[in-house]
Amino acid sequence: MRKKYLLIAFACMVLVQLAFPLKMIFDRELILLRGETFLMKIAPLDPYDAFRGRYVMISYEDREVPMPRKFQHMEDLKELYITVKKDEHGMLVYDQVTLQPPTNTNSYIREEAESYGFSYDDDEIWLDLPYRYYMNENKAPRAERLLNEAYAQIVVYKGQVVLKGILVNGMPIEKYLD
Numbered sequence: 001m002r003k004k005y006l007l008i009a010f011a012c013m014v015l016v017q018l019a020f021p022l023k024m025i026f027d028r029e030l031i032l033l034r035g036e037t038f039l040m041k042i043a044p045l046d047p048y049d050a051f052r053g054r055y056v057m058i059s060y061e062d063r064e065v066p067m068p069r070k071f072q073h074m075e076d077l078k079e080l081y082i083t084v085k086k087d088e089h090g091m092l093v094y095d096q097v098t099l100q101p102p103t104n105t106n107s108y109i110r111e112e113a114e115s116y117g118f119s120y121d122d123d124e125i126w127l128d129l130p131y132r133y134y135m136n137e138n139k140a141p142r143a144e145r146l147l148n149e150a151y152a153q154i155v156v157y158k159g160q161v162v163l164k165g166i167l168v169n170g171m172p173i174e175k176y177l178d
Helices: 003-033 139-148 173-177
Strands: 035-047 053-060 064-066 079-086 092-098 108-112 125-126 131-134 152-158 160-168
Touching: 003 125, 003 160, 035 079, 035 092, 035 160, 053 139, 053 160, 064 092, 079 152, 092 152, 108 173, 139 152, 139 173, 160 173
Parallel strands: none
Antiparallel strands: 035 053, 035 152, 053 131, 064 125, 079 092, 079 108, 152 160
């Protein structure tokens, strides 16, 4: 009988440990499935991480959002919501900055003032956007040389942002390098 309870407790522990990474995977896939894809011009770096391998580190050319005057100098600012839209080329364009989540669109970025990802001065907000794109270790150094003409594909859904891919001349960078 005691052995049966230990087996049930062990199974519960395994399920709980699997639940957290599965939830993270599910949340990311949900954003990719339901979100809207935008393009952003990038400025590259190509670092190496001993634990994670080679990846392309992305710095976005346009990650500063103008801060509306009505929000400047607010002491108790906790988070802001930036609605985004596409221009005629599919590029991300910042639309409006609000204190509440928009109800008329799912395409908005949420930035928290108390996290590492949100900083602002009196006239602009610096967004924390995904900056790592993992790829084959042999292709990453060649990819770095192409990134001056590349665009990041980001997916935005209800405040969350996911880096979907990198495009070079309209093709995924992995296919372009083949």
